[in-house]
Amino acid sequence: MNESTQSADDEPGAEPKPEPGSGMLRVFGRQLKRFRLRAGMERTEFGARLGYSASTIAAYEQGRRIPPPQFIDQADELLDAGGVLKEMKEEVARAQYPSFFRDAARLETEAVELHAYDTHVVKGLMQTEEYARAVFTMRRPLLSERTIEERVQARLARQQIFARQPLPTISFVIEESVLTRPLGGERVMRGQLEQLLLYGQRRNVEIQVMPNKRDEHAGLAGPFTLIETVEGRRIAYVEAYKDSRLYSERKSVRELEEQYGLLRAQALTPRESLALIEKLLGE
Structure with a gap:
């Protein structure tokens, strides 16, 4: 690995704004949608069976939100994806970080x-959950509430x-x-x-x-x-x-x-x- 310049550090820095449907999240979203359609489920039915709203499922499929690991495990089993979705779990998890x-x-x-x-x-x-949330809440420019929660959970997972x-x-x-x-x-x-x-x-x-x-x-x-x-x-x-x-x-x-x-x-x-x-x- 050569020396590589990053855009900010682990604490300060502006909120990254990944383009909807880009990168690994886009790939995962396409696969999720493909398996859902193959199973003959509408977003409403699929979400209800896993405890998520249809709008949340749409956000996952379009790469606009980062699905938690437990969702990926449940979705893989429910849709009989044969481990395809689970295999992407690690890379999807990395998308939680700036x-x-x-x-x-x-x-x-x-x-x-x-x-x-x-x-x-x-x-x-x-960091404790409360301390991490305080750190992210104080960051400027301000992070969205959803981003703060995603960053907090990602930080705790690192422990x-x-x-x-x-x-x-x-x-x-x-x-x-x-x-x-x-x-x-x-x-x-x-x-x-x-x-x-x-x-x-x-x-x-x-x-x-x-x-x-x-x-x-x-x-x-x-x-x-x-x-x-x-x-x-x-x-x-x-x-x-x-x-x-x-x-x-x-x-x-x-x-x-x-x-x-x-x-x-x-x-x-x-x-x-x-x-x-x-x-x-x-x-």
């Missing part, structure tokens, strides 16, 4: 190691990485300021801190906090994520407004690996970090 993040999301599912540094918000992989077998090695370095910024309100932030404690107690996860009062800091250039795949590929995902990039060139990746190593040395230890989070919860 176009600039889809390659990074795919690599994330292949990771045997993942290490991330964040500066403004809790990393998406560890399957924590339970995947064999367990990947995962670590995070988070700025202390992120933990004291009550996005979504005090209740939402409290729930987020509690979730960080739970994740930090997993055997394959280490969370470290970078204190505000540090006179040395190796990560002033901003957030990034390091990924190693099962094939041994090492890739870096660097987040910057409207210019996020995936790097595979060894020199660039090594530079970020060096930064991350220094960040971990400068941050609180995992045990000290969890103690700080517990202290914040008690305040």
